Amino acid sequence: MRVAVAAAPLPGLSAGAVADLVRRAWLGRRGADALDVRAVSDAAAVPYATSGVQGMLGATTQVDVPGAAGRRFAWVGADRVVLDYTRSPAAPAGTAGTAAIGRDLAWAARRRPREIVAVLSSFAAIGDLGAGMVGSLSGRPLPRSWTPGLPLPSDMAGRIAAARRVLRPSHLTVFTGGPQRLLGPTGLARAWTRRGMAPALAQEMERALGEASAAMAAASADADAQMGGDLLGAEDLVRGPYAGAGGGAAFGLRIVGARVLPVREAVAVALEGWASQADLCLYVSGAVGESPPGGLDAAVACAARRAVPLVLVCDSASLQRSELARLGLNGVYEIRPGRAFDDAPETPATAAGMAGALTDAVARVAGTWGWE
Numbered sequence: 001m002r003v004a005v006a007a008a009p010l011p012g013l014s015a016g017a018v019a020d021l022v023r024r025a026w027l028g029r030r031g032a033d034a035l036d037v038r039a040v041s042d043a044a045a046v047p048y049a050t051s052g053v054q055g056m057l058g059a060t061t062q063v064d065v066p067g068a069a070g071r072r073f074a075w076v077g078a079d080r081v082v083l084d085y086t087r088s089p090a091a092p093a094g095t096a097g098t099a100a101i102g103r104d105l106a107w108a109a110r111r112r113p114r115e116i117v118a119v120l121s122s123f124a125a126i127g128d129l130g131a132g133m134v135g136s137l138s139g140r141p142l143p144r145s146w147t148p149g150l151p152l153p154s155d156m157a158g159r160i161a162a163a164r165r166v167l168r169p170s171h172l173t174v175f176t177g178g179p180q181r182l183l184g185p186t187g188l189a190r191a192w193t194r195r196g197m198a199p200a201l202a203q204e205m206e207r208a209l210g211e212a213s214a215a216m217a218a219a220s221a222d223a224d225a226q227m228g229g230d231l232l233g234a235e236d237l238v239r240g241p242y243a244g245a246g247g248g249a250a251f252g253l254r255i256v257g258a259r260v261l262p263v264r265e266a267v268a269v270a271l272e273g274w275a276s277q278a279d280l281c282l283y284v285s286g287a288v289g290e291s292p293p294g295g296l297d298a299a300v301a302c303a304a305r306r307a308v309p310l311v312l313v314c315d316s317a318s319l320q321r322s323e324l325a326r327l328g329l330n331g332v333y334e335i336r337p338g339r340a341f342d343d344a345p346e347t348p349a350t351a352a353g354m355a356g357a358l359t360d361a362v363a364r365v366a367g368t369w370g371w372e
Helices: 015-029 096-110 131-138 156-167 188-193 199-226 245-255 264-270 296-305 321-327 348-352 354-369
Strands: 002-007 034-039 061-064 073-077 080-084 115-120 171-176 259-262 280-285 310-314 331-334
Touching: 002 015, 015 034, 015 280, 015 354, 073 096, 080 096, 096 115, 096 131, 096 156, 096 245, 115 245, 131 156, 131 245, 156 199, 171 245, 188 199, 199 245, 245 259, 259 264, 264 296, 280 296, 280 354, 296 310, 310 354, 331 354, 348 354
Parallel strands: 002 034, 002 280, 080 115, 115 171, 171 259, 280 310, 310 331
Antiparallel strands: 061 073, 073 080
């Protein structure tokens, strides 16, 4: 039997470690099978692990980001620098949160890589829409007290133009787990009401985000004029499907010239030819909540093209059985059943049990789906 496995990080385990454990667990149960195991990423916040985008893109050397507040790392390789913000803490009030991103980008640009990659969770604490990032990247920081709802500095267009120049000639790419709009029924404020934010506060936040994003989009158009070109064209920056990713940081990164893409596009490249000879495909990911894992769509497409069954092995899931066909899945196995409904935080002790639980889950799948 030929089995194709895509392995994303799990709590306490890198994608590479997950891949190794799956291989050992499967072959321990079915030693004659042939496995094609590839490390992928869902561009999600994973406790005690990175997002996995670094390894998937070949940026495997970890380096310190000098001058960072606290200790932060980047990953370099394949003419890329990867900055992972999926596990960044909740954004503080004012511009302090994304100002750090701007400093990181300026450091990365000085290395002159072909590409700088930033990784954002699709959902995160609401921040300053990247205004602090624009300021620190341009070398003209905004006041730390600035928040959405306050007037932008009069020379914001100049700051945006200067920030774009700092990044040249590198290309800036942002990967995020999936859609997160900035405003409206599927926007950030509405998403936070589902997590307990008071409706009155959410309505106020929606209004502030709307005013600030319109002002920043106008400043971006002015920056285009200053630079003698039209960098972003007629794109509706405010209403883009990923503008709210990273708590709105994706919006600011788009203004300085980033491509903002769903991580499934990178996963699709990593999985080229993955299912071509397979009898079974396996996708391993973290907890599955309201949205499917960021890279799962790419695996579904690969399996569907070859009419190969696809099984999801996830940390835990709140999926109903009726949803399996809609997602293109032939089965779901939970590594830690019920964890999706447990509010207890992940700790080093609970994450330490993941390796054993994953081994047991993979052995169950091997025993169920084997043909001999």
